[in-house]
Amino acid sequence: MSMPAPSPLAAFRDILVGTIVEDERDRVSPAVGYGLSLAEAAGAHVTILSSSWCLVGTDAWLQGTADPGIGVVDRRLDALARAYAENAAGAAAQAGLVCTWETPRLPYPEVVHRLAAEARLHDLTVLDLDPRSEILSRETVEAALIGSGRPVLAVPRSHQAFAGRRILVAWDSSLQAARAANDAMPLLRAAGAVEIVSVGDADDLLTTMPGAEFARHLARHDVAVTVSDLPQDGSIADTLRSHAGLVRADLMVMGAYRHSRAREFVFGGVTRSLLLDAPVPLFLAH
Template sequence: MSMPPPSPLAALRDVLIGTVVEDEHDPVSPAIGYGLSLAEAASAHVTIQSSSWCLFGTDSWLGGASDDGLTVIDRRLDALARAYAETAAGAAAQAGLVCTRDTPRLPYPEVVHRLAAEARLHDLTVLDLDPRGGILSLETIEAALMTSGRPVLAVPRTHPAFGGRRILLAWDGSLQAARAASEAMPFLRAAQAVEIVSVGDADDLLATVPGAEFARRLARHGVAVAVSDLPVAGSIADTLRGHAGLFRADLMVMGAYRHSRVREFVFGGVTRSLLMDAPVPLFLAH
């Protein structure tokens, strides 16, 4: 009897799930559940890095003086990070996944740098996206994107488990968009429906590589793809958010930070706007 072909997701061999505990009242990380279900779908090795933000100590950002109250908080955060990692490792074992775990207790900004460095060793990093509830969320995503050379999957709390049947590919003809699509190829090939969406007026779309031309490349890889050119409705980010709902997307693939992070912070930008209000998990590459 012939064996069924492996899922395209099997190209993912190493998945890093990263979470940073910075508050005792943090809800359970959505990245953990999402990352584990993705790793199970891909039969990938999973690394869980559950870090705690060390608020006090000789090398912390608050200095070296002693403070019993902050020391107690640090211990609680460390215990919570370890509990998250232990629970996740147990779930991975039940799913038959090979899992390693790391629970560093680090001050700012080392906690961000440690996760970004680990991201370089994996095919994909799955991170929490919680811009209103955690001050490290955006910085961690940005650091992993800009310094690891690897893609990041940012998961909002509305999506605790992986889904990839319907994928929206945001296309602006840039090198970042092309790289994101290339990195996301296992997801695109495994999806039931992929839509390439370009947003802008006629002059904008004529000045770039058309989505229809890129669609031919995806079709040669066996991707079931359609193409849409949309006028801007409010902003590019708003247009993409609205179309993700209409398309019933499970995942959005996009190039990140076509402009500098400083420019996006000061003037706004598509990447930062979507990170602040993501309708679905974002697969990002820079």
């Protein structure tokens, strides 16, 4: 009797789920639920890194005040981070997953650097994308991308569990886009439908199909792929955001920071715009 073929998702052998608690109002981490359900689908080992951003020791003036209230807040955030990790470990055990967890309590910016260093040791890192903590959330994603050399899955609050039947691949022929698509190959092979989407000027789209050659590459990997060239309607990010909603995409794969982060900060950019307002979870690679 032949054994069933393993899921393409089994290529992800270890997944890091990272969350940083900086506010006592933080009660939900979409990355935890999403990362655990993805790890269950892949049969992967999962590591929970639930960090708390402590205030004591981050600045000389804070040390000088010796305000006991600051220490109380730090202990509460540490307790919340531990509760995240313990609950996630319990859910992982119920799902039959092998899970390890850590709850580092670190000042800024060490709390971000610690997560980026851990990301190097895993196939994929799943992180929160929370507009309520916009700066820390975006910086954590950036640090993990730039500092680890591994892909990152950034999850908005509206998506609490993994889904990957319909995936968009944002294609601009850049090396970042090619790397993202190849890093996401297990997800693409497992999907029911993959659409390569290129956004350009209407005149250009009459004579070019920038995603067509890459589509052949994906097809050779047994990916059910189609190609769409979209005229730019507003910004490129707006066009991708609108199309993701139109086709009810579960996930978007894209290269991150084709331009420098400094240039994107000053002039804006597709990556920065989508991190600020992501319609679906973003699979990113740099």
